[in-house]
Amino acid sequence: MNYLVVLIPVALLLGLAGLAAFLWSLRSGQYEDLDGAAERVLLDDDDKPYR
Amino acid sequence: MSCCAPGEARLEFEAPTVAREEILLASRDLGDGTRQTDLSVPGVHCGACIAAVEKTLSALDGVTGARVNLSTRRVAVRWRPLDGNVPDMVGALARIGYPAHLQSFEADRTDPQLSRLIKALALSGFCAMNIMLLSVSVWFGADGGTRQAFHIISAVLALPAVIYAGGIFYASAWNALRHGRTNMDVPIAIGVTLAFGLSLYDTAQGAEHAYFDAATTLLFFLLIGRTLDHLMREKARSAVVGLARLVPAGATLVEKDGTRRYVALPAIESGALLFVAPGDRIPVDGVVETGRSDLDRSLVSGESAPDTASPGSGVQAGLMNLTGPLTIRATARAEDSFLTEMVRLMEAAEGGRARYRRLADRAAALYSPVVHTIAALSFAGWFLATRDWHQSVTVAISVLIITCPCALGLAVPIVQVMAARRLFERGVMVKDGAGLERLAEIDAVLFDKTGVLTLGRPRVANAGEIARSAWPIAVALAAGSRHPAARAIAAAGGAGGADVVFDEVREIPGLGVEGRARGKLYRLGRSAWALGGDAGEGSPEGGSVVVLAGDGARLATFAIEDRVRPGASEMMHRLRQAGLPVEILSGDRAVAVQGLASQLEIDRAAGDLLPSDKLARIRELADAGRKVLMVGDGLNDAPALAAAYVSMAPATAADIGRNAADFVFLHEDLSAVSTAFDIARKAKVLVRENFTLAVAYNALAVPVAVGGLVTPLVAAVAMSLSSVLVVANAMRLHSGRLRPGSAARPDEGRRAPVQPQTATVAGR
Numbered sequence: 001m002n003y004l005v006v007l008i009p010v011a012l013l014l015g016l017a018g019l020a021a022f023l024w025s026l027r028s029g030q031y032e033d034l035d036g037a038a039e040r041v042l043l044d045d046d047d048k049p050y051r
Numbered sequence: 052m053s054c055c056a057p058g059e060a061r062l063e064f065e066a067p068t069v070a071r072e073e074i075l076l077a078s079r080d081l082g083d084g085t086r087q088t089d090l091s092v093p094g095v096h097c098g099a100c101i102a103a104v105e106k107t108l109s110a111l112d113g114v115t116g117a118r119v120n121l122s123t124r125r126v127a128v129r130w131r132p133l134d135g136n137v138p139d140m141v142g143a144l145a146r147i148g149y150p151a152h153l154q155s156f157e158a159d160r161t162d163p164q165l166s167r168l169i170k171a172l173a174l175s176g177f178c179a180m181n182i183m184l185l186s187v188s189v190w191f192g193a194d195g196g197t198r199q200a201f202h203i204i205s206a207v208l209a210l211p212a213v214i215y216a217g218g219i220f221y222a223s224a225w226n227a228l229r230h231g232r233t234n235m236d237v238p239i240a241i242g243v244t245l246a247f248g249l250s251l252y253d254t255a256q257g258a259e260h261a262y263f264d265a266a267t268t269l270l271f272f273l274l275i276g277r278t279l280d281h282l283m284r285e286k287a288r289s290a291v292v293g294l295a296r297l298v299p300a301g302a303t304l305v306e307k308d309g310t311r312r313y314v315a316l317p318a319i320e321s322g323a324l325l326f327v328a329p330g331d332r333i334p335v336d337g338v339v340e341t342g343r344s345d346l347d348r349s350l351v352s353g354e355s356a357p358d359t360a361s362p363g364s365g366v367q368a369g370l371m372n373l374t375g376p377l378t379i380r381a382t383a384r385a386e387d388s389f390l391t392e393m394v395r396l397m398e399a400a401e402g403g404r405a406r407y408r409r410l411a412d413r414a415a416a417l418y419s420p421v422v423h424t425i426a427a428l429s430f431a432g433w434f435l436a437t438r439d440w441h442q443s444v445t446v447a448i449s450v451l452i453i454t455c456p457c458a459l460g461l462a463v464p465i466v467q468v469m470a471a472r473r474l475f476e477r478g479v480m481v482k483d484g485a486g487l488e489r490l491a492e493i494d495a496v497l498f499d500k501t502g503v504l505t506l507g508r509p510r511v512a513n514a515g516e517i518a519r520s521a522w523p524i525a526v527a528l529a530a531g532s533r534h535p536a537a538r539a540i541a542a543a544g545g546a547g548g549a550d551v552v553f554d555e556v557r558e559i560p561g562l563g564v565e566g567r568a569r570g571k572l573y574r575l576g577r578s579a580w581a582l583g584g585d586a587g588e589g590s591p592e593g594g595s596v597v598v599l600a601g602d603g604a605r606l607a608t609f610a611i612e613d614r615v616r617p618g619a620s621e622m623m624h625r626l627r628q629a630g631l632p633v634e635i636l637s638g639d640r641a642v643a644v645q646g647l648a649s650q651l652e653i654d655r656a657a658g659d660l661l662p663s664d665k666l667a668r669i670r671e672l673a674d675a676g677r678k679v680l681m682v683g684d685g686l687n688d689a690p691a692l693a694a695a696y697v698s699m700a701p702a703t704a705a706d707i708g709r710n711a712a713d714f715v716f717l718h719e720d721l722s723a724v725s726t727a728f729d730i731a732r733k734a735k736v737l738v739r740e741n742f743t744l745a746v747a748y749n750a751l752a753v754p755v756a757v758g759g760l761v762t763p764l765v766a767a768v769a770m771s772l773s774s775v776l777v778v779a780n781a782m783r784l785h786s787g788r789l790r791p792g793s794a795a796r797p798d799e800g801r802r803a804p805v806q807p808q809t810a811t812v813a814g815r
Contacts, residue, residue, distance in 0.1 A: 004197065008204065012181060019177045026169060036121030039098030 071137040072313030076301050077153050081129065085115060088128045090140060094149040095124050107147050111138040126151070168219070168281055172274045175216035178208045179267040186264040202254040205263040212267045213247050216274060234412045238419040242451040243269060249448055262448065265770070272461065272774055280464035280484060283471045287480040287715075302327075302334035305378065316385040327377045329533055333370045336388045337379035339363060343560035344375035345534055350685045350705050351389070352638040355501045355509070355613050356595060357535060359561030369686050369705065373533045375560040389686070393707060396662060396690035409485050410738060411463040426450045429757045446759045453756040453769060454749050461774055462741035465781040470734040473784060478717035479727050486713030488738075489697040490731035492678050496626055496724075497669065497695070499683035500637035500644055500658075502703055504651065505613040506719065507684075509535050509595075511543040512610040521607035525599045528564045528575040531556055536597050536611045537564065537575070563597070575599045578608070613643075615650065618722035623651050625725040636665045638687050665691040682724060684708055699724060730784075737784055741777045748773040 025031070078086040095104060101119045104126055108117035113133040119126045130138050144151040185201040193201060220243070224236035243266045250261040301315045305324040319325070319335055327333055329344065345357040351369045360366060366379060368388035426447045433443035467484035474481055481487060501507050511517075517525075526544035529537035553566035553573075563576010574581040578596060583603030597609040626633055634655040637644045641658030648656035657668070665683075669691055672679050681688070681695030684704035692698040692711040700712035709715050716723035752769055 004200075008200075011184070012204075012208075015177055015181055019173060022173050023170065026166070026173075033120040033122045036101060036119060039101055039121060042098045043102055 071139060073153060073301055074137050074140065075132070076313075076315050078130075084131050085129055086132070088130065088140065088153070090126050090128065090144070090151040090153060091124060092119070092126050092144060092149050092151045093124050095119055095121060095126070100149070103147055104144065104149055107143050108140055111140065111143055113138045114140070165278075165281055165285060168274065168278045171216040171219055172271070172278050175212045175267060175271040175274055178212035178216075179264070179271040182208050182264045182267050189261075198259075199254075199257055202250075202261045202263075205261060206251060206254055209247060209250075209263040209267050212270060213243060216267075216270045217243050219277070220270070220273070232412075233419050235414075238422055238451070239269070239273060241423070242266075242448075245448055245451060249444060260445075268770070272771075276461040276464045279468045283468045283481070284483060287471065287475070287482050319381055319385055321381055321384055321387075323381045325379050325381060327372045327379060329372055329374055329376060331372055333366050333368055333372060333379065335368050335381045335385050336366070336383040337381045338365050340378045340380050342375050342377040344377050345373040345560055347371040347373055347535065349501045349507045352685070352687050354639050355505070355507065355643060356640075361561070373535070373560075374558050393662065393686050393689045396666065409463070410488050414463075414742060422451065422454045425454070425753060425757065432757075433759065442759070446757065449759075450753060450756045453752045461777050462745055463738055465778050466734050466737045466741060466784060469781050469784040470730050473730055474714075474727055477723060477726055479723050480715045480717070482713055482715070486697055487731045487734055489678070489713070490680065490728060491735035493680040493697060493728070494631065495672055495677045496631050496633045496680045496682070497665075497672075497691070498633065498635050498653075499681075499685060499688050499691075500635055500639050500647060501613065502684040503616075503682050503701060504619055504635065504647060504721070505615055507613065507703065509539045509611045509613050511539050512612045513608075514543045517607045517609065521599055524568070524573055524601070525575055525607065525609070527553060527568075528556065528566055528573060528599075532558055532564050534558075536609070539611055540575070540597065540609055571601050573599070573601050581605075615647070616719055616721040618720040620651060622721045622725045623653065625722075626728070629725075629728065634668075636660055636668055636683075636691070638662075638685070662687040662690050666694055669694045680724075680728075683712075699727070733784060737781060741780055744776055744780065745773060748776075 030037075074088055075086075078088040081087050092104060095101065101121060104119050105117045108114050108126065108128055111130075113136065114128060114130045116129045117126055128138075128140055130140075141151050141153075182205045185205050189198050189201055217240070220236045220239050223234065224240040227234040227237060246262040246266040246269075250263050250266070253261050301313050302319060303311050303326040304314045304319065305311055305326050311326060316334060324340065325334060325337065333346075339360050339362050341362055343359070343361045346360050346366065347357050348354045348370055350371070351367055357373055360372075360377065365382075366377075368385070429450050430443045430447035433446050434440055437443065464484065467481075467487055470487055471481040471484070498504050522544045525540050529540040529544075532538070553568045556564060556566035558564050559576070559580075561577075562580040563574055565572060565574045565576075567573070574583075576597060578598040581598040581600040582605060583600070595611050597611055598605060599607040599609070623633060632655075633653050635644055635648055635653055635657065637656070637658050638660050639658055644656050644658035648654075657664075660668075665688065669679055669681065673694075673696070678696040681691050681698045682700070683689075683692050683698070684701050686705045686707060688700075689705070689707045689711050692700060692708055697714075698712040699714040699716065700708045702709070702715055702717045704712070704715070714727055716727070748769070
């Protein structure tokens with residue numbers, strides 16, 4: 001029982017971290033141009049998507 | 052052209068010229084003096100294109116940055132006006148081989164509905180997965196305090212999912228109920244609420260089972276279907292919006308003192324004097340004040356031959372000015388113009404479509420009463436038999452959950468998403484899933500002529516008969532003109548005109564082009580004029596014959612005719628095979644319409660029709676119970692497109708026509724029409740199969756549930772299994788055999804090897 005008190009919150013926190021990461025990536029425009037992202041890896045410029 | 056610009060980039064029309072002032076009007080202010088303009092660049096295909104476009108734009112004075120979006124084929128340009136000047140972005144792109152056109156920025160705003168759906172999907176996915184993990188341990192024998200703790204954690208996790216993700220379904224269900232209808236979301240909303248409420252009660256009572264997992268998994272699965280459906284429509288919509296706008300956003304106003312100024316369309320008052328350069332479209336209805344020109348009416352009225360305009364003649368908004376500059380006096384404001392008249396007709400015409408109820412909603416109308424009755428009956432039955440109300444409610448809920456319209460909710464959208472993807476690959480955009488359902492039901496097809504059955508781009512029909520010596524002269528004369536006949540001659544002659552040098556080339560609107568070379572006066576144009584006033588033989592078919600004469604002596608006679616779209620006869624054949632009657636409704640001259648009808652073996656063809664006549668014909672058919680597919684492109688077709696049961700437009704259509712149509716096809720090939728019809732029918736079959744699967748599953752599962760024999764584990768597994776089955780069945784559409792239509796065009800540019808950036812920019 002005692003180990004559950006630690007493990008369940010840890011599991012949930014990790015899940016929440018994943019959810020937060022996804023929402024952040026969504027908000028910062030990383031899914032706006034998936035085809036372009038695949039090609040841009042070959043370009044030299046160091047750039048960020050427009051918001 | 053760059054390494055990879057051809058292919059899809061060459062939509063079969065020329066992008067209209069974009070005035071720099073129009074760029075300013077269509078840009079948005081980001082604050083601190085920076086403005087952003089969105090351009091649609093259909094030619095962008097690969098990494099090298101991205102580099103070329105961004106480098107070229109960034110090198111322009113005033114541009115602070117450019118960012119290509121390869122998925123939407125757009126580029127966002129940030130710039131500052133330098134001394135009030137707008138950087139010539141469109142020109143710069145055209146010079147490196149990427150035609151671009153302006154994107155109104157409203158179209159580019161990110162879609163709030165989609166981000167709401169994705170966030171709901173992420174949240175419900177997170178909650179459902181974690182609750183499922185906890186549930187699994189409960190099923191495998193966790194008991195006592197552990198079980199109770201897990202139930203409480205599940206309740207805490209389920210609450211945000213039900214409120215945030217479930218909110219989408221609650222809003223939709225409430226909206227339907229308020230208008231006295233039911234839809235798919237009503238049983239979903241009731242099922243989720245009941246399951247959640249009873250689970251809360253059970254948790255409070257410390258009972259053995261809770262259904263938080265069922266409620267959240269249901270939401271998660273349903274949101275997948277809904278998000279896919281939305282993505283499909285969004286993709287098609289943005290592809291359609293990305294096509295060039297044919298009506299300008301503004302016009303050049305001539306002030307009383309003669310100065311010219313570019314103003315936005317709504318600012319044009321009746322009585323204003325406007326300047327229309329060759330190559331521009333007439334912005335509002337008006338009367339020509341000065342100047343002579345030829346006007347291309349093909350998009351407005353469907354007439355294929357250009358018309359002459361001279362002082363005093365009335366012109367309609369949307370006509371293309373071909374040959375000479377015109378000054379027109381506006382007789383109507385933009386919102387009272389011909390275009391707006393068409394919009395009014397369209398709004399009045401929409402009806403057949405508004406009455407249509409989506410298949411899923413019709414299924415739900417049958418389904419939800421049945422399910423609710425069974426659930427209510429099993430509650431009553433169990434209550435009478437056992438007098439245990441808790442047990443009775445549990446059974447009723449397991450009936451609601453096991454019959455959860457999960458599979459039903461996925462049955463339609465998943466097939467439509469697959470069908471739309473299939474069509475997308477063939478250059479057909481599906482704007483609405485309901486359009487696919489309607490397309491499968493049609494029993495008559497109506498076509499517009501100019502621009503739909505034909506390309507609206509004439510060519511020289513008798514190229515083989517023209518004397519070889521006449522070609523260079525004709526090509527050199529025709530090269531400078533925008534008249535479609537001249538373009539056809541220039542295209543047919545190729546680069547042959549380089550060695551003839553004319554001293555002065557003049558274009559005389561309505562008549563032709565003339566020029567002097569080696570002391571001789573050459574004329575290319577209407578036969579009466581070219582032959583020096585020898586009006587003896589008038590041209591038999593208006594503008595379809597062009598004569599080349601040197602000092603009044605005939606050198607060659609060009610027969611100009613519109614080209615039938617490739618794939619037209621194949622499509623007719625396939626439509627006839629499917630037993631669909633075909634008709635032509637055209638605004639062009641009846642003679643031309645009859646000629647084409649007999650060429651394509653179409654029995655019924657009508658010419659000289661007004662927009663209201665087309666509308667009347669569709670109404671007549673609709674009153675006779677027919678379901679009509681209308682394929683049209685012009686402004687004059689827009690009301691008919693809106694009135695038809697389902698409608699299609701080519702990418703070359705007027706903006707308003709594209710917006711009114713359910714389908715837009717991008718390629719020249721007309722076989723897109725029959726391909727779309729085939730896929731729609733196939734999709735209908737698959738939807739039926741999916742419904743059958745879902746109903747069969749329910750027929751098996753419901754008796755078990757009513758008998759009170761279902762544990763949560765079995766219910767959850769059965770539910771997921773039926774969803775997987777339905778999705779797998781829909782996938783058959785993608786792999787299924789469909790005859791390889793010639794419309795399919797491999798996307799050759801996309802796989803082109805990426806070359807070093809410098810080589811791309813230099814080696815265009």
